[in-house]
Amino acid sequence: KAGVTQTPRYLIKTRGQQVTLSCSPISGHRSVSWYQQTPGQGLQFLFEYFSETQRNKGNFPGRFSGRQFSNSRSEMNVSTLELGDSALYLCASSSTSGGEYEQYFGPGTRLTVT
Amino acid sequence: AQSVTQLDSQVPVFEEAPVELRCNYSSSVSVYLFWYVQYPNQGLQLLLKYLSGSTLVKSINGFEAEFNKSQTSFHLRKPSVHISDTAEYFCAVREYNAGNMLTFGGGTRLMVKP
Numbered sequence: 001k002a003g004v005t006q007t008p009r010y011l012i013k014t015r016g017q018q019v020t021l022s023c024s025p026i027s028g029h030r031s032v033s034w035y036q037q038t039p040g041q042g043l044q045f046l047f048e049y050f051s052e053t054q055r056n057k058g059n060f061p062g063r064f065s066g067r068q069f070s071n072s073r074s075e076m077n078v079s080t081l082e083l084g085d086s087a088l089y090l091c092a093s094s095s096t097s098g099g100e101y102e103q104y105f106g107p108g109t110r111l112t113v114t
Numbered sequence: 115a116q117s118v119t120q121l122d123s124q125v126p127v128f129e130e131a132p133v134e135l136r137c138n139y140s141s142s143v144s145v146y147l148f149w150y151v152q153y154p155n156q157g158l159q160l161l162l163k164y165l166s167g168s169t170l171v172k173s174i175n176g177f178e179a180e181f182n183k184s185q186t187s188f189h190l191r192k193p194s195v196h197i198s199d200t201a202e203y204f205c206a207v208r209e210y211n212a213g214n215m216l217t218f219g220g221g222t223r224l225m226v227k228p
Contacts, residue, residue, distance in 0.1 A: 004157075033214050043204060043218035055213040090157055097213040100146070100165045105157035 002027065004093050004106035012112045018079040021109045025072050025093030031055070032074035033103065034066060037088040046089075049074050050097040078111075086113045116141035116207050120219035128227050129197055135190040135222045137205030145207040147188040148216070149179055152202045161203070164188065200226045 005024045013019050025032050033056075034046040045058040049068035066076040072093075078085055088110050092103040121136040139145065146165050150158040162173040169181040179190045188205060205219040 031214050033216075035216075035218075042220045043206075043216075045215050045217070048214050050213065056215045058215070092158075092214070092216075094214050098211065102160055102163070103214055103216070105150075105159070107155075107157045 004091060004104050006091055006106040006109050008109060009107065010110050012114060013081050014114055015081055015083060017081050018077060019081060019111060020075050020077045021089055021111070023074045023091035023106060025074070026104055029093040029095050030072055031094040031097045032068055032072065033092045034074070034076050035090045035092070037090060037108070038086070046076065048097065055097050081113045083113050085111065087111060116145065116209060116217050118205050118207055118217055118219035120205055120222050122222050123220065124223045124225065126225045126227060127195055130194045132193050133191065133195050133224065135203050135224065137188045137190065137219055139186050139188065139207045141207060141209060144210045146210070147181055148206040148208070149177070149190050150204045150206060152204065158204065195224070195226045197226050197228060199224060
């Protein structure tokens, strides 16, 4: 079974631009969660989507948004990029939301904002 | 809200020595507990988890962790480390009714020296 894939793996953007990151979960998984990893703030939860509905949302500004499609693939969008948005963005998939099911992480997308 | 504290940001240790990575958490509700490992330029891999039952959980590569409810701790131990164990280790909690939202500690960099 293929693992979680994230595209692109690396991205360089300029302040003020917007960016869209993509996550394809493991086949059959319906939950996708997104995390931001930075040296200063560590790993922080952004949001979780389950069956195309946002299940949870972390404490991030409205510039960060996401969605999930009917095939469970998810995208996250960051508008009006700031230097502080430079980070590794990780997504994780799980067969369901909550319970004792494991989450599997993708390799991440490294975003650099200049 | 829950929080996770990893008391050591870096732990240097010689090969074949024992190691303990400490993790304490705070939560007003019941939680699941996890240890993840991250190798350079990679995503997170689940090392082990405590869901219920026996408070001592073990991984296939020799790590173990013990859930201590009274001390709200979930320390990770290995009796003899290898060079290949060099990585960053993250402790995380997930509340029973919070979907797949993980709260992570700040991470501990394990550096195994020959």
